[in-house]
Amino acid sequence: MLKSSQLVQQFAKEYAKFTPANFKLERALVVTKLSRYEFEQLRHPGLSKEQLEQKLRNRGTDVEMVLYLHNLHKDFERRIVQSFQNVGCEVKLASRLEFRSSLSKEVMRWADVIVPVGGDGTFLLSAGRASPLFALSQQKTPIVGFNSDPLHSEGRLMLPKYFSENPSDAVSRIKSGDFKWMHRSRVRTTLLGSNGKIPESTDLFRHTEVKMEQVTTQPEVLDPEMASKYKAKMKRILPYLALNEVFIGEHLSARVSHLQLVLDHQDVVNKTKCSGLCVSTGTGSTSWHTSINRITSRDVDALLRSLPNSDSEDVLRLRENTEEIAQRYNQGLLFPPDDPRLCYSIREQICVGVWPSPKTFKERDFVQSVFVKSHCIDANLVIDGSISYPFNDGAKALLEIYPEDALLTIALD
Known part of the structure; x- marks a missing residue:
């Protein structure tokens, strides 16, 4: 997977002749x-x-x-x-x-x-x-x-x-031509299965259960290594790219979402019960990603008051700046729109008994790819809060970023 600087260089080469002045x-x-x-x-x-x-x-x-x-x-x-x-x-x-x-x-x-x-x-x-x-x-x-x-x-x-x-x-x-190009990474979603079929999608922008027109993408046979690792025969790329995020979780928010994740094609299978999975781009890091992970000044104050030396002069001084501390933390959640990495966030992960498995599974991290297998009852895979696909028990998806999928935008600031 390309690093951010390599991604920028590749796009610069691609658009060497397509400059703002020539637009x-x-x-x-x-x-x-x-x-x-x-x-x-x-x-x-x-x-x-x-x-x-x-x-x-x-x-x-x-x-x-x-x-x-x-x-x-x-x-x-x-x-x-x-x-x-x-x-x-x-x-x-x-x-x-x-x-x-x-x-x-x-x-x-x-x-x-x-x-x-x-x-x-x-x-x-x-x-x-x-x-x-x-x-x-x-x-x-x-x-x-x-x-x-x-x-x-x-x-x-x-x-x-x-x-x-x-x-x-x-x-x-x-x-x-007085502007700059900005390339925003987008998430490519690939469904894995035995027959390469894409389930019907729903257009959530219309606020009704209106079925989307089906854009045909051809199924492909998985290479032997991927087929063995994820126990699937075919793959099919969904025809819609996510600029902000891909969310996977139960349709009814009160129901627990049961998911398995494999990060960066490693051999570890991470099992979680939670309120859903949000896989975000750098563009989406200002949106739902931040809403899920942000802290407030009250959170900071509660943490400082829980320290054994909470009455010390140093801690009392920090408690006077809880708003600034929270803002710095929340600002650190953001990452660049052209970043080729994904950041996954587990919403409200259950952390009692055997969950999560293994216990070292992080509720948030940067990765190059996320494989997700559903054990949900009535779940959806939702692209940018707009396009919804059913994603129930046994459904499998691979989320990745490719340089060629980036969105070309015009920046004036």
Whole structure:
């Protein structure tokens, strides 16, 4: 597996001629989020505007705020489209639902840049469609995102908040080549089994049990060593790459997830009962990865008070800086977006009796690959909180990062 510096060098060689200065911006695909109001319209297609609003009021929904945020987003969406048109760019607009359809394949080939407008969820959706499973020899379509509501969302994957107020500045810089490429590693998921079949997936972005279109990837015969090690005959790569993380766990969060893990193809089988497994990239380290592993100033204070010398001058001085200590620890959880490593985190691992096995199994660590076998009852393998595959007793998956799978993004900060 390549180290981070080697990964950067490989991409630098690949894009030696595809520099920001040589980037030609002529066609932009703007992918816009589905507002809460639009979502309610989809849920109640037979109602008029007045009937829908009355239904929402009867339910207790703050209709005025829903409409305000919807109009705010639509106004910003129009500003983004106009900004690209002002620099002579042809623009096509697609909603999140349309981007899920087969139309996206044709538009993907047409666009010079993909522009998610909304929040991180819209960016992740776009990333899942952008240059999936490319070879290094193929040019990728870059992505640059705009946060349509920086007052109510962080939008870590989007451009800095300044550009939400000044989108035309960002578009002008992109048009003139005044930006940098950023390559974000993504997780490739390979299912292992006896027949190479991929189970049906579910589109969680629609908030309903809508089955995804099945993108065909050909099954391959496992080499003898892998077949013997993981007791499988075939492998099949899932057609969606994870920019943030892959999560594996029981569908019902109150139920214990029973999993087996093999790290970096070692001979040790690690057995755990927990609330699920989160395997994160550097991009995802600012998201769920940090939420799972972060500590608070209260945690730090409780640890310091538990020390035998808790009343000493040194410890009392540390207790005055618990917020800073917690922030430093949490900052240390982050790692670079182009890092070729994975970081797995076991959520709420059971640590009594025989669990985990072996006792030396770490609840979090950096690895190059993670093999997972399920002993769950009603579990899912979820890619970026968006695409869900059933992952029940006997299901096997291999999670890895490959340089050619990296997402090409535009950075202005």
